[in-house]
Amino acid sequence: MASAKTFTREEVRSHTTDESLYCIIDSTVYDLTEFVDAHPGGESVLRQVAGRDATTAFYNLHRHEVLSKYRDLAIGTIENEKPQVITPKPGDLSPVPYAEPLWLSPPFRSPYFKDSHRRQQRALREFAQKYLYEEAWKNEASGEYTSQETIERMSKAGLMHMRMGPGKHLHGVELLGGAVKGEEYDYFHDLVSAQEMARIMARGAQDGNMGGMTIGLTAVLNFGNDPVWKQKIADEVFSGKKKLYVAGLRTTATKTPDGKHYIVNGTKKWITNGTFCDYFVTGVKTDKGLSVLLIERGEGVETKPIKTSYSPTAGTAYITFDNVKVPVENLLGRENKGIEVILSNFNHERWVMICASISASRKIVESRLVFGKRLIDQPVIRLKLAKMISLVEANQAWLETITYQMCHMPYKQQARHLAGPIALLKQSATGAAHEVADESVQIWGGRGITQTGMGKYIEMFNRTYKFDAILGGAEEVLADLGVRQAMRDFPKAML
Ligand code: HEM
Incomplete structure (x- = not known):
């Protein structure tokens, strides 16, 4: 927010030197004196607009969000003028036609969406803008993975649970600080979750941010054979302590003579989230068909990052299983009937x-x-x-x-x-x-x-x-x- 101080355009025109360099963007006065050397677009462009109105030049090159990030540079406004550009607050709907689905665009109505969907939508948009957007874009540039702090924040807000869609795992869970009750979460809430998260537009960072659990953990919850064991895995993943994804089919599993373990061997070339996952839901060839195992990272499991044109932060990896010993309790569904798990x-x-x-x-x-x-x-x-x-x-x-x-x-x-x-x-x-x-x-x-x-x-x-x-x-x-x-x-x- 610019300070309440006002300037005339004449006054701004006199600030054109390295000692004091101002410009005007959308009727707001910016003091760029200290910023000139740090400007990612270089110093000369700023010197060229010193003392002048740079609104058009600025909006030709930047998104409006840049001004929010550098709001401390704003020192006042132009006398008798009001900024024209709308600065959205976290959670705000876009006023641009067709920027929102019709159910979010008054005066249109929808038979599908109720108050709880609207509460969830608003809370989730605010959450994503406040806590996810900036880090996701930073990670896209640096290749870093989502921080543990963000994962824990998501977990606390119930985002991990929500990603799995409606179901018993949501019962008793407070979602987005109480915006929605876990029991009332239906597929329209699920739609809201998927669509709001996609608006961050940092695709690889979003996939890297526990994207894999939607597929993998569902298999554990629906097909884990021991209730205590699957609850343990679910708790670890929902709390953000462990990460889980799905690996491929070019692997074989042979049972040990005592029947207590499978020995897994094989490779899979493309696996998103692979570099940092703790658990891999893996399709393996067993003696009479396909089976699905939950394999924990450990001896014999190796992941190597793969460079993609898609994103450095998605954790895309090549995974190798070399004589990995997996307890038979980690079988999901029935042996040789893994196709039921995969298709489900x-x-x-x-x-x-x-x-x-x-x-x-x-x-x-x-x-x-x-x-x-x-x-x-x-x-x-x-x-x-x-x-x-x-x-x-x-x-x-x-x-x-x-x-x-x-x-x-x-x-x-x-x-x-x-x-x-x-x-x-x-x-x-x-x-x-x-x-x-x-x-x-x-x-x-x-x-x-x-x-x-x-x-x-x-x-x-x-x-x-x-x-x-x-x-x-x-x-x-x-x-x-x-x-x-x-x-x-x-x-x-x-x-
Ligand atoms: C308050 C004033 C300004 C701030 C805070 C600012 C900030 C930035 C930032 C953060 C970037 C990196 C790219 C991005 O994130 O969008 C950038 C790039 C750039 N800026 Fe500025 N800028 C300002 C004013 C201007 C003006 C007035 C001009 C031109 C006359 C300009 C020209 C450029 C150019 C050419 C680039 C490089 C293009 C690109 O990376 O896409 N900037 N600026």
Whole structure:
């Protein structure tokens, strides 16, 4: 917040030297004297705007959030002028058209979302902006992993529990300081969680921030054979003390002669979160089929970081199991029937990816609308924006319809009736993300491939959106699955 002091434009014009260098941005006066040498964009650009109004120059290169971060440089405002740019408070909704889903955009209404969803949405947006956003973006640049302090803060707010979707594990848990009761958490709350987290737009950091537990811990909770053992694992992961992810299938497990252990050997090339995980939910080949084991990091488990164009902070790794001794109690589900474990969570996993992909696409539409004001004068740009908005809105509406079915179908029925629609929606959402990513760079030009400044979301989205088109089933596979599932219900009689 700028101090209450006011200046005339004439007064500011006299501060142009190294001893005292001011400029005006959005009717606010900034004293840049001490900042000139530290400015990431260099000193000469600031000297060029010394004593002048630099609003246009500033907003051509930076996101507004930069001014919030450097608010201490603001020393007052221009007499009889009011800043025009809105500085959002943590938790605020965006006033930009189509920047929020319709249920969050008055005067539109929704039959699906209730007060508890709105409370959760607001609390989660505030939490993400206050505690997750800055660190996520810092880690994207440095390659560091989410700090233990943040993980513990998330755990305390119930974010770990929420990531697993509705269920008994939420009962009695206070979520977001009481904004939602664990017992009332349904798939629309789950949608809110996935979509709000995606708005941080630092994709790798978010995946690295315990992203893997959504898939892996579900398998432990649903298929762990000993209630005490699985509660111990769940407590460790929910409290943020241990991290867990899913590893691959190119591994074999042979039982020891005394029947007490499996000996696991093999490798897996791509595993997100792998570098820092403590537990690996791993598909292994056993004598008569596929089985799933929870393997703890220890002797014989080695992870090596893999460099990706996607993100240095996601913890992507190559993992090797070399004669790893795993107790038989760590078997999830039945021996040789691991496919039940693997398939059981596919729908929810894909649905979470859809939520996030649509939300991130929407953030890109928002960026385009905010920064494209002058460009919007051109019909060709309006046409591109119309396409982007339509894709996002159509997929969101389809998502909400499917989510409603999820709220009213037992899990078995979901698997029977929703696998096809979820597969089709996923390929639709990631196909739309491809078009949104492409069009946004097309309109944005060089800034869309710049990692700093106002194009940073677009650059990040372009680098990472493709991940969703592959993860949990490639677009082509899912399209095929969707149609095959539909054909299963095709009437036998000739039409
Ligand atoms: C209060 C005044 C200013 C602050 C606090 C500020 C801060 C920053 C920061 C933090 C960056 C790093 C990139 C980012 O995070 O967006 C940056 C980059 C840059 N700034 Fe500034 N800046 C200010 C004013 C200006 C002005 C008035 C100009 C031009 C006339 C300018 C030109 C640039 C350039 C060319 C870059 C490099 C572009 C990039 O990295 O994307 N800055 N500035």
